[in-house]
Amino acid sequence: MLRIGLIGFGRMGAPICANLVKAGHPVAVFDADPDRESAVIECGATWRPSPFEVAANAEAFITVLPGSAEVDAVMSDAVLDALEPGATWIDMSSNTPTAAAVIREHAHARGVDVLEAPMGGGPDDADAGTLRLFVGGDSELLARHRPLLEVIADPNKIVHTGGPGTGYTLKLLVNLLWFGQAVATAEALLLGHRAGIALDVLHDTLAGSAASSEFIRRDLPGLLAGDYLASFGLDHIHDQLAIVTSLARDLHTPHDVADAVRRIHQLALERFGPVDGELLAVALLEEQAGLRLRR
Structure with missing residues (x-):
């Protein structure tokens, strides 16, 4: 079981979190809306008051956010510094190749691996664990994290699109x-x-x-x-x-x-x-x- 840090407990993040917890992963969560704390705890995850505290103990750090502005706001140098070398940032947000490239470079400089895995499907697919994922990044890194991603997505719909930027x-x-x-x-x-x-x-x-x-x-x-x-x-x-x-x-x-x-x-x-x-x-x-x- 991997220690999971999850940023974003909205329409998509909440059912993704629930499936990760059901699979036995310990999940720490931050969301910009503090009113979601009780729902996070009810889901079986642990609430953390900041992205920094979520990152501090995460082996896989997952962002499920609406767009690049929200990802930029979370992925500060302080958060990247909190991730241990060898941890992996998995971005499931509707991000852009250009915006993500800068953060990816900063992550790699700290020894943090990166996979982009923007989603296809809606909340019902997230709830059922049958999302489609467009995964850009290193193929060996994807193979290592495929068991984790198969908790979230249909195994037949996890598509390796190529190198960084291609998934977005x-x-x-x-x-x-x-x-x-x-x-x-x-x-x-x-x-x-x-x-x-x-x-x-x-x-x-x-x-x-x-x-x-x-x-x-x-x-x-x-x-x-x-x-x-x-x-x-x-x-x-x-x-x-x-x-x-x-x-x-x-x-x-x-x-x-x-x-x-x-x-x-x-x-x-x-x-x-x-x-x-x-x-x-x-x-x-x-x-x-x-x-x-x-x-």
Whole structure:
């Protein structure tokens, strides 16, 4: 059993913590919200009042945070100094390759190993221990920590993406395509419905056609029932899409479609504010059309 330090006890961090405890790992936890202390203790973990105290005894130090700003705020030099040489920092946050690179260099200078393992899936997947992980870093380090990660994720969905930065990048690309599919599907449905095609016919036909996607098969029924997926902040979504377009500019690849997806989410952010809702860009399109996508 590894001594685990966990930073972040939110929608994803709490079920991850519970699974680690069930597997027999001693887990010390810090969260920026002190009101979560009782839930941490009830989960079977130990509450610590600072990231420094979590790091001080951790063999595996796991961050489960919304984005790069939150990771930067936690991963100070003091926290890195508290980690013992040979410990491993595993970042499961929706981080960026550029932001993480600086912290990774500081960690390596102190003898701390680093794996990036951003997640695919939602709170239900975290609860079931069936997350998808996009793991960037040394393959031997991944092999050493695979038993730990298999407590959190489906063993068949732990993908080694390559060297440092590739895990973050692949997760960003998955997000780009998913959010792009969401708004493209919404535009098609609004047009088809306005033209007189019933939503049930649109859904069933698209799901069985060459235009089908995971979004149409799995997530569209929830949208048609009025669920905008309040599991992630619209501001963080826009930040991630902006990072994708910035990365494309830096690497000199086309990104007109990616930038269009980003602009739609920027308009949604301006309309609704930094609230939770992965499909609020669709709500914006519905407002613009004066038509709700409801069965």
